[in-house]
Amino acid sequence: MAGHSKWKNIQRRKNAQDAKRGKIFMKHAREIYVAAKNGGGDPELNSALRLAIDKAKTNNMPSDNIERAIQKAVGEQGGTNYEEITYEGYGPGGIAVMVQLLTDNKNRSAAEVRHAFTKNGGNLGENGCVAFMFKRKGLLIIADEQLDEDEVMLHAIDAGAEEVETEEGEFIIYTEPEDFEQVKQVLEEYNYMFTTSEITMIPETTTAPGDEDKENMLKLIDMLEDYDDVQEVFHNMEFEE
Template sequence: MSGHSKWNNIKRKKGAADAKRGAVFTKIGREIQVAVKMGGPDPDVNSQLKDVIAKAKSNNMPNDTIQRSIQKAAGAGANENYESVTYEGYGPAGVAVLVECLTDNRNRTAGEVRHSFDKHGGNLGTNGCVSFMFKRQGSILLAADDTDEESLMLEILECGGEDLQAQKDEDDELVGYCVTTAADNYYAVKTALEAAGHKILESQLERVPDNYISVKDPEQVKKLENLIDALEENDDVQAVYHNWDEEE
C-alpha cells in the first residue's frame, strides 16, 4: 500500500480474525448478501461477488457455507437489508481513522463506533474530516511462481497496474507479490492477470493514506491498538483504515 508493504498488517489482522472465525463468517456473509443483491448470484458476471468469494476462501470459509449464503441472498426469504456506512475520526496521537460498515441499524452502529472512539482516546468526527487523506486503490496478491520479478513488473505495467512488491514470510521466504492498481483499473488488471495464468490469492479495493504518522509513545501505541481491535471486533464493521505507520 502506497510505498509500504502493508500486506503483513493485513495478514496479522486476518490471523487475529481467524481466532474469532464465527464473527469473520458473519461479516463475510453480509458482504455476500450485498454483492448478490447488487449484481446477482453468478460470480462469473458479478465481479464484486467473485472478490468476496475469494476473500471467504482465504479465511477458510467452507464452500457449502459460501453457497448457502449466496442462495439465501438470492432467495425470496432474504429480507435483511444492509447498507454501507462510513465513519471518520481521529485516534490517539492524531491518527486518521476510517471505519467502513454494513449495517441494518444506523443508530446502533453509530453509537457503538462512537463508544469505541471515546473509550480508547479517539474522537469520532464528521463526514469528510479525514477521508480526503485517503485514496481508493486496488491490491492484488499473486502467488509466487517461476516468473522473475522484473518480467512480472513489465507485465503489470503493460496491463495497467502501478506497482509490484515482493511479499515475504517471517523466514524471509518469498510467498508472493502484491500488485497495486488505480481503483478504476482494478478489475481490468485482475482479469488480465488471471487470463495470463497467475494465481490470485486475495484481492480487494481498499483505502490507502497519502501519508503515514509515526507514533513512538508506548501508551499511545497501546491505545491505538485497542481502538483498532475494538472497531474490528464489531460485527457491523467490515474494514478499518488508518494512517498509523505500524511498521515503525
C-alpha cells in the same frame, strides 16, 4: 504513497483477521448477501458480487458458505436490509481512521463505534474529515518466493497495474479501481495465485505514534473489528519494520 508502511498496515489487518476466522466468514457472508440482494446472484453479471466472492475465497471461506449466502439473498422476498455506512475519526495521537459497516441498525452501530473511539482515546469526526488522506485502490498479493521478480513485475505492469512492490517473498500489486478486474484476469492467465484480492483504502501518508498511543490504537482497531457490523477498519498508523 508511503510504500513499506502502507503494506504493513494491510498486513497487520490481515493477521488480525486470521485470528478471528469465524467472525471474518460471517462478515464475508454479509457482504456477499448484500451484493447478491442488490445486483442478483450471478457473479458473471454482478461485479460487486464477484469481488465479494473473490475476497472471501482469499480468506479461505468454504464454497458452501458462499453459496448459502447467495441463495439466502436471492431466495428472500423481504429479508434483512443492510445499510452501508462509513464513519471517520481520529484515533489516539491523531491517527486517521475510517470504519466501514454493513448494518441493519444504524443507531446501534453508531453507539458501538462511538464507544470504541471514546474508550481508547479517539474521537469521531464529521464525514470527510479523514477521507482525503486515503485513496481507493485495487490490491492483489502473490506470495511465492520461487517466482522471478522481474517477470512478475513485467506481467503486472503490462496488464495495467499502477505499482508493484516486493516484501518478504510477496508481490504487492496496486491498481486503479477501474483496472482491478482486468489486471487480475490477465495475471490469472499466467496462473498466478492471489492471497489477497480486493479493492481497499490506502493511506497516502502515515503517522508514527508514541508507545502509549500505539497500544491504545491497536486496542481501538481490535475493538472495532470485533463488532459484527464492522466490515473494514482503515487507518494511517505507521508500523515499524
